[in-house]
Amino acid sequence: EIVLTQSPGTLSLSPGERATLSCRASQSVSSSYLAWYQRKPGQAPRLLIYAASSRATGIPDTFSGGGSGTDFTLTIARLEPEDFAVYYCQHYGSSSWTFGQGTRVEIK
Amino acid sequence: QGQLVESGGGVVQPGESLRLSCAASGFTFSTFGMHWVRQAPGKGLEWVAVLSFDGSNKYYADSVKGRFTISRDNSRNTLYLQMNSLTAEDTAVYYCAKGRTSSGYYTYFDYWGQGTLVTVSP
Numbered sequence: 001e002i003v004l005t006q007s008p009g010t011l012s013l014s015p016g017e018r019a020t021l022s023c024r025a026s027q028s029v030s031s032s033y034l035a036w037y038q039r040k041p042g043q044a045p046r047l048l049i050y051a052a053s054s055r056a057t058g059i060p061d062t063f064s065g066g067g068s069g070t071d072f073t074l075t076i077a078r079l080e081p082e083d084f085a086v087y088y089c090q091h092y093g094s095s096s097w098t099f100g101q102g103t104r105v106e107i108k
Numbered sequence: 109q110g111q112l113v114e115s116g117g118g119v120v121q122p123g124e125s126l127r128l129s130c131a132a133s134g135f136t137f138s139t140f141g142m143h144w145v146r147q148a149p150g151k152g153l154e155w156v157a158v159l160s161f162d163g164s165n166k167y168y169a170d171s172v173k174g175r176f177t178i179s180r181d182n183s184r185n186t187l188y189l190q191m192n193s194l195t196a197e198d199t200a201v202y203y204c205a206k207g208r209t210s211s212g213y214y215t216y217f218d219y220w221g222q223g224t225l226v227t228v229s230p
Binding site for chain 2: 099
């Protein structure tokens with residue numbers, strides 16, 4: 001089973017700053033099968049990025065994804081107040097759907 | 109815009125059963141594979157089960173295999189999770205999620221519900 005490790009656990013930043021979140025896989029994965037989600041308290045998780053770098057419908061271009069092999073990143077170019085949340089990466093495959101433990105982006 | 113609404117959560121004792129429902133709207137439910145995902149208190153997201161568009165193909169996480177059953181009623185646009193022999197380790201918020209493929213495999217989840225809380229406690 002592929003294990004995803006996200007870092008850092010918590011990111012303390014101010015609005016307007018750039019956020020870079022990391023997701024490392026225990027073995028090489030196809031970038032076609034890596035997604036990122038945002039979750040806010042009391043809300044449904046929201047798909048941000050799929051296939052490592054494709055933005056989901058309605059996601060602003062301040063969100064971008066990249067990486068390949070075992071190392072993937074989610075970048076938020078300029079943090080808006082509504083972007084402070086927990087972010088999860090996910091690998092999806094033939095019979096495996098695993099998530100990282102999450103990175104909390106909090107207001108500094 | 110798709111919407112998923114879970115229901116059926118609650119407090120049960122160890123060994124008891126519970127059935128969760130997930131009502132879908134805003135998309136053609138009968139053409140997509142569907143999933144259940146859970147999050148225990150203080151823990152990360154854990155995938156639970158997948159069901160193909162027509163109910164013919166299902167797959168479970170090892171942690172629930174033999175105890176949980178995923179099913180669907182396409183005439184009612186509803187997904188179910190029958191949970192038997194519940195233990196404290198099953199305490200979690202349970203989410204249903206929509207895949208982008210008919211099989212439910214090789215897919216991210218483009219819609220999620222807000223979740224329903226299941227608490228297993230003596």
